[in-house]
Amino acid sequence: MASTDSGSAIAPTHRWLRLLWIVPAALVLFAGVVLAARGIRSLPEVQSFLAVYPGTTTLPDSAPVGIPAWLAWQHGLNAFFLFFIIRTGWQIRRTGRPTSFWKRTNTGLLRTKRPPTRIGLNVWLHLGWDTLWVLNGVLFYVLLFATGQWLRLVPVTWSIVPNAASAALQYASLDWPMENGWINYNALQTISYFLVVFVAAPLALLTGLRLSPSWTSRRMSALFPIRVARALHVAVMLFFVAFISVHVFLVFTTGALRNLNHMYAAQDGEGWHGFAIFAGALVVTIVVWAAARPRVVRAIAALTGTITDRPAPPPQPAP
Template sequence: MTANGGRLSAFAQSRWFKLVWIVPAVLVALFLLVLAARGIRALPAVQSFMTDFPGATTLPAGAPVGFPAWLAWQHGLNGFFILFIIRSGWQVRTVKRPTMFWKRNNTGVIRTKNPPTKISLSLWLHLSFDTLWVLNGVLFYVLIFSTGQWLRIVPVSWSVFPNAVSAAIQYGSFDWPVESGWVNYNALQMLTYFVVVFIAAPLALLTGLRMSPVWKSKRLSAIYPIGVARAVHYPVMLFFVAFIIVHVILVFATGILRNLNHMYAVRNDESWLGFGIFAGTVVLMIVAWFAAQPVVLRSIASLTGSVTR
């Protein structure tokens, strides 16, 4: 077998080979989806439906307008944390024989009755970013309910559902819904953000806790088997990946400067400030991604435990 033949054979057996089939299949599915949405939208009954339900619902009186600075910081931190949660979680799932392990120091203020458990360095990284993500999330919950921002992402009227269908048809036909995110998300955005914040995130936390080394209760284990947690945790991760991809594409496609100003600069205009801040966060993520090598992680992990090969 030639060297090129060996490389092709190895590539065919790798997990990346699936992308050779997945990417074209996704593109064909998207093309058919757009054709179907355009055909459906042209129907008189659907046009009448979209007139009655244009895609957004009216927010309750007193709902805040615009975005506070703390929400921009939360959004940026959340993006950074979840990037490394997904990366380290994938490593935990795919690496069969880890080369480095971390064990907690069972002394001082963190001393417990349970002996420390040795875990892979990838799992240590995953749990570390999980902790930061959860702390950021708890603060987020406190702030959205204390400032009224929850009114922007929690449906309070049944009309949100037909309006979400209308918005989906508009997105699918590539004739975007009228955007006014500074004042009010469209119904499909509202439902999606509600699912992310109040369903997917808690599911990720609850299933992750069951699979983590900190879970010691045998009585609760009988009620909540680890197999159930594993069956839910991975699809939730895939949901977050899909959400991030679609979210970024739509941010860029539906008015990149205004959207990035909303998310990063806390202003409702088309200046380049938000784009500049966003670009800075992307550079930071790239630098951190390449810096997260075993030699660096080992030095950081050693501050709270012992790292062995």
């Protein structure tokens, strides 16, 4: 019995040790990309290309200038919700079969003809964060088109493609492209934000609906198999993780104070206001992370439904 406990205690350490090779491999890959990009930039033809396509495109005359306060708040809330969506989604994949379940109370305004479906408690938590994210997203889309801010996110000319390639090469060589995000994003940013807002987010919602217990259409299920939906849902999650990682890295390496002012304070400047709001949001995120313990989650879920536990397996007879 002692040897089993020792083995189980050492196993996680061994798993982490086996992953340590990723760090030096990533550093070598990063250095290789930078050196290759700088070598490519030294070519006369590439220098001419960068002169013609500096990495930015011209916005329409009707495009708004600056970032309004509502967009800064939307950005902060979206980041907060998305963080916990990714966390709970990963927990669902890791835990496998749930041990605790939630079943909606079928009374009051939420009463339905169909009996409620029992779902895992971790799925309930994931769907809860999803709901908040979707509500925030609906408001975001309404304000985005009502205020004309969509003009800053939607490519309107094919020249954005070579300009995006130019910006990518400049980023890869660690010689950041000239930009002023308060007025206009560079071409690579525009394409990235367009993909996030108009492709990845709707796809996450669509695949999430297909995986949710509320999906009951047999005809649509045949057209959109759950296996395909699950694969796309995971792919979108990985895309968001990659985007957030690169996004955060660039925010802090291309003028952190000014970028944080744009994103969190809706101001253009080098002050500390945006950083203070970001730090406060980070503290709130950490507090919520620490508070989201199983006992707390069960108590909150019990306000709207019944919590049950899967019976423990019977003890194995002694040999």
